[in-house]
Amino acid sequence: MTKSKFGYGWLLKWILAAILIASGILMRIYDQTVVYAVTGIAIVIFSIFRVYPLLKTLKKEVLRTINLFEILIDLVIGVLMIYAVFSGKITNTNTIWTGLYGYMLVGFFLLRGLIYFISLYYFGEKSEPTKFWFHMVCILLAPAILVLTILEKDIIHTLGWIILFISVSGGVYLGFDGYGGYRKYRETSKGLNENKKVEKSPNVEKELPKPTPEVEKENETYVN
Numbered sequence: 001m002t003k004s005k006f007g008y009g010w011l012l013k014w015i016l017a018a019i020l021i022a023s024g025i026l027m028r029i030y031d032q033t034v035v036y037a038v039t040g041i042a043i044v045i046f047s048i049f050r051v052y053p054l055l056k057t058l059k060k061e062v063l064r065t066i067n068l069f070e071i072l073i074d075l076v077i078g079v080l081m082i083y084a085v086f087s088g089k090i091t092n093t094n095t096i097w098t099g100l101y102g103y104m105l106v107g108f109f110l111l112r113g114l115i116y117f118i119s120l121y122y123f124g125e126k127s128e129p130t131k132f133w134f135h136m137v138c139i140l141l142a143p144a145i146l147v148l149t150i151l152e153k154d155i156i157h158t159l160g161w162i163i164l165f166i167s168v169s170g171g172v173y174l175g176f177d178g179y180g181g182y183r184k185y186r187e188t189s190k191g192l193n194e195n196k197k198v199e200k201s202p203n204v205e206k207e208l209p210k211p212t213p214e215v216e217k218e219n220e221t222y223v224n
Contacts, residue, residue, distance in 0.1 A: 013178035017171040024167025033090050035156050035163060036101060040081025043108060047074040063123055070115050077104045101156060102149030110142035 058064045080102065084090055084097050090154055117134040119125040148155050170222055 009178075009181055010197040011178070013181065017174035017178065020167045020174065021171035022030070024171070032098070033042070033085055034154050035159050036081055036090050036097075038163065040078045040085065043074055043078035047071045047078060058125055063086045063119055063125070066115055066118070068123070070111050072217065073111060074108060077108055080104065081196040087192075089197070098156060099152070100147060102145055106142045106146045106149065109138040112137035113142065 023034070041193070051068075054067055054071075055064050058067065064191070071106075082102075089097050113135045114224075116127075116131075120127055145155060148158075
């Protein structure tokens with residue numbers, strides 16, 4: 001069998017696209033529980049996968065300590081959110097955990113933004129514009145969420161719409177990306193199924209070496 005040149009990555013992208021879109025829709029139907037779970041799992045993944053690359057690349061010991069402290073706090077926040085979901089504490093009548101969700105988000109965004117700008121301005125860490133503006137948004141989001149939490153606004157409901165938009169957008173992107181991979185896969189499959197005649201180069205017979213003609217020896221004349 002001939003090995004496929006492009007593989008089956010397009011199939012995985014289509015499956016992920018379906019999962020993303022379905023998750024976004026479920027978040028709108030069961031927004032409190034699902035949004036809580038997704039946020040907690042996302043924070044835990046974000047924290048765990050940062051540990052080794054971050055601590056390995058930071059040059060100053062004080063920065064490694066500060067960032068490790070932040071990661072531990074983020075892990076506690078994420079685990080608390082996951083615990084609240086799987087212990088059944090997230091209900092429409094239980095407003096304590098709904099309010100606590102807002103405060104935990106405030107802590108997560110505020111801590112991330114503050115540590116970034118402390119590293120940037122006090123410890124001379126280099127950065128790029130995209131990273132700068134992302135953390136600026138984190139700093140602005142923290143007080144906005146705090147105000148909404150104090151006013152007892154339904155943050156989870158709003159986040160459900162935001163996550164739905166992100167999920168559908170990501171699903172559409174993965175779907176089109178998978179479509180391009182599928183087209184390449186089909187072109188390869190078409191080439192395998194076409195009866196192409198392979199032109200074989202004719203066998204060239206090697207000529208046997210011709211015998212070297214013997215040179216007649218002439219009678220040498222000796223002079224006495």
